[in-house]
Amino acid sequence: MKSAIMFLFTIVIGLSIFTVSKADINDNLVLALSFDTGNTIVDLSGQKNKITINGNPKWVDGHFGKALYFDGKSAVIAPYIPLKDKSFTVQLWVNPDMVGEQEIVFSQHDSSAANLSLHLRIYNTGIVRFGFYSNDLDSPANTIKKGEWHNLTFIFNSSEKLRKIYVDGNKVASDISVSAYLGAKGETKIGAWERPDKPEFYQSFNGIIDEVRVWLRPLKDEEILEGMNTKMAVEPVDKLVTTWANIKK
Structure with a gap:
């Protein structure tokens, strides 16, 4: 009897730890788009x-699941x-698709000045850029x-000014930025870049984008892997204890 109780206690504790660890990745999550919510897009x-x-x-x-082309x-x-x-x-x-020389996957634009325009882009040479504008x-x-x-x-880790790019879970570039990103306005755009001084859809993206997420904190290495190997559930975080659904490849 005592052994059975201890076994059940171990299971309960294990499940509790699992639930907490899965929920932790949602800390400071401020944007989550899965594109699995039908013909509209909902922030999860x-x-x-x-x-x-x-x-x-x-x-x-x-x-x-589904994505946007x-x-x-x-x-x-x-x-x-x-x-x-x-x-x-x-x-x-x-x-x-790599149609253009360089294409934006994610951006914010305050002004065309140093550290005032966040632009995450790819090049047709296979380069990935993490840009703050004139500081990339x-x-x-x-x-x-x-x-x-x-x-x-x-x-980006603001306390260290440390900026890093990971591709498929592997770190491919890092530096100590001369400045934090300083943009104080500008819509957040996926697949395009808001530049009043340029034509509409300037350097816009051609191809498929899926599972877009933004956190107001630097992810840990293990969280990077967890994020890339999971998808968001179709209910907002505030309606779920755990929002991550494991996907087995």
Whole structure:
């Protein structure tokens, strides 16, 4: 009898630890787009950001469930997320067509001046850039390939000014930035870059984007892997104890 009670106690404790560890990754999650919520896009972070679509991106099969295909003339738009002087992480899956020389996957734009325009982009040479404007970090060439799924994770630690790029869970570039990102306004755009001094859809993305997430903290190495290997549930974080659904490849 005592052995049975101890066994059950161990199971309960184990499940409790599992639940907490799974929930921890939601700490400071401020944007989460899975593109699995039908013909509209819902922010699953619990922050209730209003999401709009510019152009006509198409729902297609994604890395997990459904995703959006961007045709170079479309964007998904969220409100300004206060990244100024803060630590943050942006993570997303991309499958690029690499039509243009350089294409934006995620951005905010305050002004065309140093450290005032966040632009996360890819090049047709396979380079991935983590840019603050006139203060950028690039991966080596051939880091990503046309027509293949890649997980991109961009991390900035404000206390250390440490900026890092991970591709498919592996760190491919890092530096000590001369400044934090300082943009204090500008919509958050997926697949495009808001530049009043440039034509609409300037350097916009061609290809598929899936599972876009933003945290106001730097993810740990194990969380990067957890994020890239899981998908968001279709209910907002504030309605679930655990929002991550394990996906077995």
